[in-house]
Amino acid sequence: MSTPVITASALTKTYGDFTAVDGIDFEVAPGESFGLLGPNGAGKSTTMRMVGAVSTRTSGSLSILGLDPNNHGPDIRSQLGVVPQQDNLDQELRVRDNLLVYGRYFGLPRAVVAERADALLEFAQLTDRKKAKVDDLSGGMKRRLTIARALINEPRILLLDEPTTGLDPQARHILWDRLFRLKEQGTTLVLTTHYMDEAEQLCDRLVVVDKGRIMAEGSPASLIREYSSREVLEVRFGSDKNAEAAERMAGVGERLEVLPDRILVYSENGEAALEAVTHLGLEPITSLVRRSSLEDVFLRLTGRSLIE
């Protein structure tokens, strides 16, 4: 691996008695797309703010592009693009003016900023809205504008905190497509998400975090291989009968997971597992065979769902 652009070791952040980030270690290589997957409150956003050099760590060490954010905040931030969880576009400015103003914060000459702003509006598919008020944009447009703004300084590393939370499915796909293009161009992406499909789509490598700690690390495929079976059978018997059915199903598949509304059967062959269930004389109301996902990995590691 070439020299990492981000190195964190024993990175910790506490607020009073509360430990938001509890001694985590990770490295991000240049050009890599790295994800932090975990539920709300896992410490992902705090980690992102520390990496973004706007939040001072409590202990541990952190190096971004070889620099310590405690001493080199502005220098590090000159190389970052940041897409925060909550959009913080300037609503008093129009779409294009938001980019112009932001570019100036990096000390870029006006002509350079103007040229990049037009190219980025094109990239964000907002050229025809460039004179619009920020308030009049849809949620997906605002998010694309925020990404365009984050790219105005041609950053080495793009930080995205929950990039598609709150967007409708269509807007999410448009956004994923844009982020995929950036990845192809070699931009280093660091993103947090609590959507497993997003992590699977965008991340080369990810860490699963819960309660401020890293639970597992690897590529989406290797995590699924390691912590789950190839397929999953989901069966429902009705909420008051699931527990009883699960007892009788002991031994079916490699592992069972009983959730309030359904039972998950982990197995290399889902159809075979379903056959085994019906052989036991059980008649599920509904059944579904699907491939394992990161959701299953998270469930295995923490005993909880990603979205609660």
Place this chain on the structure above:
Amino acid sequence: MSAASLPAAATTAEVALQPRRSALYAGNTGAVIHRGLLATRSTNYLVVLSGFFEPVFYLLSLGIGFGALVGTVQTSTGQEVPYAAFIAPALLAVSAMNGAVYDSTWNVFFKLNYSKLYQGMLTTSLGPLDVALGEIFLALLRGAMYALGFMVIMQAFGLNLAWTALLALPAVLLIAFGFASLGMAITSYMKTFQQIEWVTFIMLPMFLFSATFYQITVYPEAIQWVIQALPLWHGVELVRGLTTGALSPMMFVHVGYYLVMIAIGVVFTTSRLRALFLK
């Protein structure tokens, strides 16, 4: 419904709108008022209370500090009164105006455009007139409390010069009613907060020029006519006449002015609310 069954307190506007009354008015203004009173529970009482202090500060500063430079002044009816007794009734009228305008512009604008409160209300059996009257009543209630407090202060400073000062209380409510109903109608046309700031800006000269701090006779006649056409001057003159005990037939003109203003405001607001929400 026949006119005989109208509630005794029916306003001119209600009578005027009677033919279409069922769609406009469900006779349930009480529900709107009840909601408003519940909502005030969650507001910061200190902020509500602070509104009372504003005219008191003006009275202390101008009445005492500036008054020491001035001594006595002559009212429009020719009476010589201490400067504090001259401005106190004006401040009373101004605070009624300010309270009513604040409630009917900023507050109503927020409810119209952001909290969508009226939209929710009008999907029930409530009619626009219920909503308009309810909101106006709440504005008046607040205004009445401020006015009562201020009149106690005036009494303590010996600035109520005659028993007719008691009548200043209903007079102040009349003034607040006028501004609240018209203010609400105007607010229904506003699109941005900046436009409301203009209302504040336009009220500044009215506040300063309407015989509040000095007689309007210092101005050329043409300007005096303009001032006399504006509502605040009528309010100031009416209240001042009552607290100083200088009754005059002009008072009927002042009261009439506000009655017309209220009628126009209520009719206007109701029809705007209907146009906005009951398309």
Place this chain on the structure above:
Amino acid sequence: MTALDQTQRPDAARAIAAGAAPRRWGSWYIAEHRIRAMKGYAGDAIFQSLGNPLIYLFALGVGLASLVPQGVGDVTYLQFVAPALMATAAMTVTANETSYPVMMGFKWNPIFFGMNASPITGAQIVNGMMIHIALRVIVTVSIYFGVIVLFGAVPSSWGWLAIGAATLTGMAIGVVIATYTSTITEDRGQMAMLQRFGITPLFLFSGTFFPLEQLPIFLQPIGWVSPLWHGTELGRVATYGLDEPVWLTVTHVGYLATLFVVGLWATRKHFTKRLNK
């Protein structure tokens, strides 16, 4: 510095080079932003900076003055009140710019966090805002000064120094307000309270409409601690040579300058702390 700090790395060196300009000029970039954002309300701002002095001078200089034909001290009432109105106008501008906009930048339109994600620091955000506000105040106060000269309210040829006095007054009050507003996290009507128990009493009890000595003794201390009183008296020294001991004039300047420096320092501290979550 930690062992991980490798400033010699090429990408580190590039970052340090790119950070140089924002470190040096960041405050001005923010000022530029705020001025650009004014496009939306420039018309209103200009109209109001012209309209306000005309209305107040007409109301007070002509109206109230008619009640005080003897004037105040050696000057007419208009001459007495004009520098006070100028300082008040400065206060109004800075109070507006440091109340809602500061709270908004952290809360409803959280642009400060956006700025801070770039190389800009919290202290630079404050500096930049203050540069912009100072420019707005200077323009407003200069217009005001022009109007009062036309009204014949500036007998002294040193009168233009009142522009500086009013600007300093406005800025001193502005940073004090920003020190407070930068700590507000929940809107519980603090702005209305600030207006009613801060700005309005300052306006009314700072020797603006009448000499402070006219007030009962228990109200006079409001004036002594009021930056508006110090600023107004300073303006009077400039516009008509108000007769006061030199030490008092020095005190006015010193008090306002101290408030400004301390307020700026505290606001920068609050911003830095709040942005570093």
